[in-house]
């Protein structure tokens with residue numbers, strides 16, 4: 001069962017046993033060291049226990065016999081005080097070594113790290129990319145280029161983490177350890193990987209009713225794919241190409257959706273909810289809970305509380321026709 005659980009976690013991209021980045025690898029090594037030492041202690045303690053049970057068990061031939069009793073043995077007292085202290089000290093040293101190995105990102109000369117600001121919200125993730133040509137804002141799906149393509153220069157990813165409300169924790173097990181997003185404070189985290197793929201993560205600090213559904217995905221792709229994605233994200237929203245989409249846009253802009261959501265290139269400029277400028281570039285909705293398809297999007301626009309009870313977006317009480325129009329328009333935002 002243990003194996004199938006590990007297998008499940010690897011398959012789903014969240015296993016600490018399948019690191020693809022140096023910090024995650026260091027943490028796995030530390031984990032194995034602690035487990036090995038603890039397994040050794042368990043083995044020794046159980047062996048002594050079983051030996052004592054067998055060696056000193058009451059014999060039918062001599063029911064009153066008792067093993068020799070020892071009180072206040074100085075050597076034994078010293079031994080079982082110093083041994084655990086030494087083991088804990090060893091763990092502390094190993095922890096400090098891991099900490100110092102993963103704290104500072106290696107930035108070789110000529111390398112351009114990827115800087116992203118991550119903002120935790122109840123219950124979704126906001127990502128800001130600072131590029132030469134302006135800011136890109138997106139949500140829940142973090143796109144990154146692979147580091148060191150074809151043995152080139154390493155390109156670490158450096159995240160700056162903040163919170164808009166309560167404490168959250170950013171955790172993508174295959175890439176790095178957990179780090180808290182704390183109101184009024186800025187933390188940083190780095191990782192880099194040469195392995196393209198989608199890595200799943202989630203909030204690892206209880207932050208309210210939908211904490212368990214504060215999921216995130218990290219999409220690591222080739223430098224060209226990343227560049228293409230970023231170029232698309234930088235553009236303002238697509239203009240509606242037909243009447244239905246134009247009506248959909250007008251409906252959207254006339255509701256209070258615009259107080260919370262931004263669609264760049266329109267008057268919608270809310271910053272409380274996820275940026276929708278390129279909504280269809282994302283594979284999921286509701287912070288990774290459901291697939292971003294027509295049915296789920298329609299359900300979400302109709303009443304988000306059905307998909308994600310307790311989330312901060314209320315049902316907008318639109319008529320079925322209005323919902324269809326808004327969904328059509330949103331689905332054109334590639």
Ligand code: CUA
Pocket residue numbers: 120121123167168169203204205206207208211212214
């Ligand atoms: Cu955010 Cu738990």
